[in-house]
Amino acid sequence: MKRLNSQLQQDGAQLELILLIRTLLAACKEISFRVSQGALAGVLGSTLSENVQGETQKKLDVISNQIIKDTLCESGYVKAMSSEEEEHVVPCDPDGKYLVSFDPLDGSSNTEINSLIGTIFSIFHAPQWMEPGDPSAFVQPGTQMVAAAYVLYGPSTMLAMTTGRGTHLYTLDKTHGGFLLTQANIQLPQQTAEYAINASNQRHWDTPMQRYVSELVAGKEGPRKKDYNMRWVAAMVGDIHRVLCRGGIFMYPADKRNPEQTGKLRLLYEANPMAFLIEQAGGKASTGERRIMEVVPTDIHQRVPVIMGSSEEVDYCLSCYEETKA
Ligand code: AFP
Numbered sequence: 001m002k003r004l005n006s007q008l009q010q011d012g013a014q015l016e017l018i019l020l021i022r023t024l025l026a027a028c029k030e031i032s033f034r035v036s037q038g039a040l041a042g043v044l045g046s047t048l049s050e051n052v053q054g055e056t057q058k059k060l061d062v063i064s065n066q067i068i069k070d071t072l073c074e075s076g077y078v079k080a081m082s083s084e085e086e087e088h089v090v091p092c093d094p095d096g097k098y099l100v101s102f103d104p105l106d107g108s109s110n111t112e113i114n115s116l117i118g119t120i121f122s123i124f125h126a127p128q129w130m131e132p133g134d135p136s137a138f139v140q141p142g143t144q145m146v147a148a149a150y151v152l153y154g155p156s157t158m159l160a161m162t163t164g165r166g167t168h169l170y171t172l173d174k175t176h177g178g179f180l181l182t183q184a185n186i187q188l189p190q191q192t193a194e195y196a197i198n199a200s201n202q203r204h205w206d207t208p209m210q211r212y213v214s215e216l217v218a219g220k221e222g223p224r225k226k227d228y229n230m231r232w233v234a235a236m237v238g239d240i241h242r243v244l245c246r247g248g249i250f251m252y253p254a255d256k257r258n259p260e261q262t263g264k265l266r267l268l269y270e271a272n273p274m275a276f277l278i279e280q281a282g283g284k285a286s287t288g289e290r291r292i293m294e295v296v297p298t299d300i301h302q303r304v305p306v307i308m309g310s311s312e313e314v315d316y317c318l319s320c321y322e323e324t325k326a
Contacts, residue, residue: 098146100123188281197252250307284311
């Protein structure tokens with residue numbers, strides 16, 4: 001089986017980018033090990049602190065964040081990083097060529113039930129003019145990403161990665177510690193009969209999403225004339241992995257409860273990298289109003305509504321938004 005290195009070379013990735021990706025994955029392998037130790041290592045449960053998003057941090061959130069931060073700062077490849085768990089941009093090496101944004105442990109509430117969790121990251125070029133602690137360098141739309149990936153800590157530890165030449169899936173071979181290519185150039189089916197949304201928020205969704213989901217729920221008897229199935233992992237990394245493996249549509253729409261926060265998911269740490277992976281697999285990713293990867297961030301912790309997955313299903317959902325505007 002092909003190793004990650006050869007695939008990255010084949011996709012034309014520059015040597016320094018390959019080295020950075022390998023460094024990041026070394027950190028993910030350590031997280032994978034810590035996660036697998038669970039209660040034996042005393043890493044489950046919450047800390048007493050909250051992150052910048054106002055969410056109670058799990059011990060594994062803090063541990064994973066620290067592992068990635070330390071690894072990246074020592075690498076020399078990174079000028080600055082932003083993390084879901086850090087209030088401010090973290091300055092690193094003034095000569096570093098890259099910026100990294102990451103969610104160190106997505107879905108961390110799933111640690112309590114030994115369910116799917118993962119690390120999500122994206123890589124951009126660092127502008128030369130940038131001072132390492134300057135947040136304005138992170139104000140780049142997702143179209144500028146040079147790589148995006150997630151590592152899923154499940155029954156197998158898996159990596160989905162793109163450098164803009166397709167999305168490939170790798171599996172961690174724990175016997176020698178390398179990621180081996182297990183599915184090259186994933187192609188999402190354009191149609192699907194499976195959707196993912198936290199339906200308990202239904203009464204708070206905007207009107208187009210209410211209409212779209214009610215049509216899915218109506219099944220064969222409704223306007224879509226087919227039955228749909230629903231899945232919800234409560235970790236975007238798990239839900240998007242399923243969508244990449246067999247198609248589907250994943251949604252986390254805007255919520256009327258908090259008009260200042262447009263959606264729950266973070267643009268830099270979740271929406272952008274997942275959008276790049278989905279688009280490179282032939283899918284689509286939108287906020288309902290525009291392509292996610294074209295959103296220019298105004299803040300490193302900005303949130304956006306998310307609709308992504310199989311292209312024809314996303315198009316149908318977006319047509320509900322268009323009709324409401326008309
Ligand atoms: P945590 O990392 O705080 O567990 O949040 C995970 C997440 O941001 C995203 O991965 C899920 O899709 C979403 O939240 C789940 O949110 P619900 O609480 O609505 O299930």
